Amino acid sequence: MTNFINILKEQIKVELEDMAGAGRLPAGLDLDRVAVDPPRDPAHGDVATNAALVLAKPAGLKPRALAEELAGRLARRAGVSAAEVAGPGFVNLRLDDPFWHARLRDILRAGPAYGDSGVGRGVVVNVEYVSANPTGPMHVGHGRGAVVGDALAALLEKAGHTVTREYYVNDAGAQVDALAWSSYFRYLEALGATISPETFAGLCPGGELQYRGEYLIPVGQELVQKYGDSLARRGEDGEWEGKAAEEWLAPLRAVAVARMMALIRDDLAALGVRHDLFTSERELVEGGAVERAVEALKARGLVYTGVLEAPKGKVPEDWEPRPQMLFRATQFGDDVDRPLQKSDGSWTYFATDIAYHHDKFRRGFKAMINVWGADHGGYVKRMQAAVKAITGGEGALDVKLCQLVSLLRGGEPVRMSKRAGTFVTLREVIDEVGRDVVRFIMLTRRNDAPLDFDLDRVMEQSRENPVFYVQYAHARCRSALRHARALFAADELSPERLAEAAPVARLTDPGELALIKHMAGWPRVVESAAEAHEPHRVAFYLYDLAAAFHGLWTRGMDDATLRFIDAADRDRTAARLALVQAVATVIASGLRIMGVTPVEEMR
RNA sequence: GCGCCCGUAGCUCAGUUGGAUAGAGCGCUGCCCUCCGGAGGCAGAGGUCAGGGGUUCGAAUCCCUUCGGGCGCGCCA
Structure with missing residues (x-):
């Protein structure tokens, strides 16, 4: 367990149970609502818990009194330098330097596996993404879905899930x-x-x-x-x-x-996007999957023949009421029942899509995630309804909708028109700015927010450009480690050796400790981003980490005693190199999820 | 008309499974640096978290409602 928050959460729960055992709290309290989080404001310490606030009412105690007792107990724990009651009854914990030094060693020992989590252990999840119609080359919008899906899959894997990356080929219709x-x-x-x-x-x-x-x-x-x-x-x-x-x-x-x-x-x-499986719609249909799915729905009494009302607002010109085979989507939270057959008797796309998701379920996937373009938003509810129905409530579908990508150049929109032949393909963008840039930029916005992709700005070498800024931080780490070869043998600089031998207790500067604390938060980011299915959080985390690292680096330019390498003090240098090595490890670990190469140097 | 997404600093956006005084970058103001470990640093101003109501010890976050923007609404996929 590398997530130190979880370690503390366990300790807090032990104390609470102990208090219950001592008659200080009623037995059998529900501890699920007890939260343990790093507070936003560092002045509130390193970790805070709302335990006293949540438990006061059921325990019939005053929050602050409860908090006082809990704080008193936690203060005696190893690694805790202070436990204070604050505000309405929060308990704020301050952790001592040795605690953080131990976390740094954790990172170095874990290496690239640092941040791996077990929250998804045993969960088999299918991530379907891209699924662009095979009618032409990919455009930039497809690229966003491709990157989001690919990064989400990698993120889930890092969090312990078993993931299949799938592409649905719409080769029928x-x-x-x-x-x-x-x-x-x-x-x-x-x-x-x-x-x-x-x-x-x-x-x-x-x-x-x-x-x-x-x-x-x-x-x-x-x-x-x-x-x-x-x-x-x-x-x-x-x-x-x-x-x-x-x-x-x-x-x-x-x-x-x-x-x-x-x-x-x-x-x-x-x-650099790969899929494990390409599933052909045509093969699915020819294999009788639609009939199979519809039969399954019929068996549950969820299919009937009825006449839909004309949609309000924009009514199709040739609208006429006619009886159709309908699925009772309204029983599963949809607004209207949805047609399974067209008027000519062939299946609707919805019907084949039900069959496809039925097929996924039959292949063992209870958790399904689809990455779609935002123009499919109106389709989400019915598909979720269908998945619920056809899996008997066992399956669940989450849909990530990707908003539009606007291509810009120097702040001006790139005019695109298929007719005029000025349409910019994904490939052209990759060729111009590079795969890493495309992948990173696609994750700098929440998937459901529109994204401006400025072909000029993404090549700038400044703090404004997150791709550069994060890459540069990694390159600086590697650069420092290369320079360190003047003082140390290569194997002395390996993460393993640094973890065991570096006197990390020498790291006492607030900036150095802040950096360790930031890195200690990585496993938590992985877990929460994976749970929320939000890979963009990795990009934002890395940007913040890079900022913290650059800040420390820059201080070394003014104050020579803060430089990482000091030939006069091998021990302190080794300690700082351990820090640098850890930063490189965490950045590389995050970039790996994003599918971006951590570069050795900027050129 | 209905459904979904969105509305956070001047701009672009984080933060939403309820936590304390809401953050970052850009821009703006002022100071510092001009360094080769190249491609700056520090500080400051700037907010009714679209408006209103509700739930809660506590709401940007949950519920209701109004306004404003985007997407969608049988026989396209």
């Missing part, structure tokens, strides 16, 4: 058909046909040529290689419309989807 048609246009082009986009669009269902990007040109070429002109001849026969199209569209669809997924996988690789 109208969008993919539209992709196939658009690919057919490129196919005809590759054959040398001179048909204009407008003429061709008239032949497409809906009269629209949806995907005009050049990335489909290689798809057309591949189709020619594979099928020669055989697909075109079918067209001449006038069999483009109706069901006949369904048959000859299949190879187009298959080739196009495969190509698009290859494109997307390349983009993901460039971002």
Whole structure:
């Protein structure tokens, strides 16, 4: 257990139980509401508990009297230098220097595993993210979801969860058909046909040529290689419309989807994002998963045929009431019951999505997290309702909605238009600023807050740029350790050796102790961020840690006695190098969750 | 019309499973440094946590309500 707060919480509970045993408190008090936290204001000590406030009423005692007794007991504990009653009945604990020195050794001994937690032990969780439609390259918005999902998965792993990272491939449905048609246009082009986009669009269902990007040109070429002109001849026969199209569209669809997924996988690789599993919607549907899911719902009496009211406000033009197969979503907190079938009898996307989540549950996942774009917000309730229903209440779905990313350059919005060909892809951004920058920036805002991504600002070397600031702190640590090689052998500087041999008791400067305290808070950050499913907290923590470290470093520029390396005092230098090594360890540990490389030097 | 998200310093944002005097960066004001372990330091001003009501020993945080912004609302995924 590396979270020192938990250690103290245990001690406090022991004291409370002891007080109950001594008749000072009623037996059997509920201690769940007893909180132990570091206070915001350092003047209130290192740790505070509200135990007396929470227990006063059920115990029939005055908060301050209860607090006095608890404080008196805690003050005798090792490591506690002072226990004071403050305010309405808080007990503030001050921990002595040796306590903090021991925490520093903890960090060095644990190394990269420092901050690992057991709160998620035994919890198997599925994190689904990206799931961009295979209809083109990824854009910046997809990139945000990719980073948030990937970092969340890593965070949960650090907190002890068993995580599967999953991508849902929407390779069925109208969008993919539209992709196939658009690919057919490129196919005809590759054959040398001179048909204009407008003429061709008239032949497409809906009269629209949806995907005009050049990335489909290689798809057309591949189709020619594979099928020669055989697909075109079918067209001449006038069999483009109706069901006949369904048959000859299949190879187009298959080739196009495969190509698009290859494109997307390349983009993901460039971002350093990986998935354990790609699940195909088409395979799921063809395998009968939808029927299976609907049967499961029917068995619970949650499916019926009914007529929905027209939505208020914006009513679709062709709205008409008609009976549909509906899922009783209202029984699980949704606002209306939701259709499972379209009017032509095929399944709605919702139905296949229920099947998909049913499938996840059948694969053993009770905890599911989906990372979606904010435009899917209206879909969350029904999906959570469906998961609750189809898992008999055993499964739970959390959805993280990612708000829009606005690309800026020097404070000015980057104009993007697919039509004008000025659309900026994720890949272009990665190529310009680098993977690490993209990943870090995507985590500098809560997922549900809009994000400004300024391509100029993120390359600045200043405190305003968190990527630089955190990287620089790590690089400075490494730099100090390299300089220390003038005084120490390499193996003397290893975290293990420093943990055992460095006289860390020499660290008495308030700035040094403050840094240790900050690092001691890392396991708690991991746990709370994992519990809240909020990876951005890691970025903010690292920024604060970097600030504390830079502050100490800078003081050494004015006051030589505070510099980390002092050739005249090997012992003190070793102690400070232990501190520096620990900072590097914690920063690297946090960056690892974010998927950002901790650099050795700034260039 | 309904649902979800959001509203915190001049600006951009943290802090929300209830804790004490609400924080950071930028900007602003004043002082210091001009250093090579390069790519500053210190201090200060600045807030009705959108408004109102409620629950609580205690509310930015929970509940209700009003206002303001974003997203969504059968046969798109």
